[in-house]
Amino acid sequence: MRAGMRVGTASVRRRAQLLALEPTLSIEPMRGNIDTRLRKRGERGLDAIVLAACGLDRLNLGAEIGHRFDPDEMVPEAGQGALALQVRAGETHLVGAADHGETRRRVEAERACVAVIGGGCLAPIAAHHDGVRLTALVAAEDGSWIERRSGDDPGEVAAALMPFVSA
Structure with missing residues (x-):
């Protein structure tokens, strides 16, 4: 995570861990199914969104994943x-x-x-x-x-x- 990135997530658990990793992040609430969230990423000009990789993998959307967090990281x-x-x-x-x-x-x-x-x-x-x-x-x-x-x-x-x- 780079300083000042705009990141979308619906999870307070992810929000807390992201901010602990990089306190300058701008965390934006994001709801909806996976397709909606991927679309909103572009519409809102977000630098990243954080989703469960398992869901993206199950939908054959693994190419959308730019970084997989290790459980020690998040x-x-x-x-x-x-x-x-x-x-x-x-x-x-x-x-x-x-x-x-x-x-x-x-x-x-x-x-x-x-x-x-x-x-x-x-x-x-x-x-x-x-x-x-x-x-x-x-x-x-x-x-x-x-x-x-x-x-x-x-x-x-x-x-x-x-x-x-x-x-």
């Missing part, structure tokens, strides 16, 4: 990139064929951590499990501070962040 939302399957009652056998146990365990750890902290989609709280460790963060919406903690136990990681939640 911690994603709990469950980011994971898909859920909803089936009719009596057809739960379909779930077993689609379940990826390792992904489910990672997402469950991420969501458990965020649930203990008390965060939702409107809070600058994030969690990511890379298969080895869980990393979570809480941040000020303006990016003036960010606290990250990592560990094996979602409850312990969340407990370490709790003192910062009301800061």
Whole structure:
């Protein structure tokens, strides 16, 4: 990120982390589906927009991605990139064929951590499990501070962040 860039995002979590990386960014709220956001990027003359890469990849729009943030650089939302399957009652056998146990365990750890902290989609709280460790963060919406903690136990990681939640 370059100083003074105009960046669009709908996420307070992304906003906080972007401003922590580069405090001079001008963050502009942006809502809508992916096509709408890509169109608004041009219409508003934004330097960049921040979207979930997994969504762009699934729509074969990977060429639109100028930079993929590493989770150490920007911690994603709990469950980011994971898909859920909803089936009719009596057809739960379909779930077993689609379940990826390792992904489910990672997402469950991420969501458990965020649930203990008390965060939702409107809070600058994030969690990511890379298969080895869980990393979570809480941040000020303006990016003036960010606290990250990592560990094996979602409850312990969340407990370490709790003192910062009301800061």
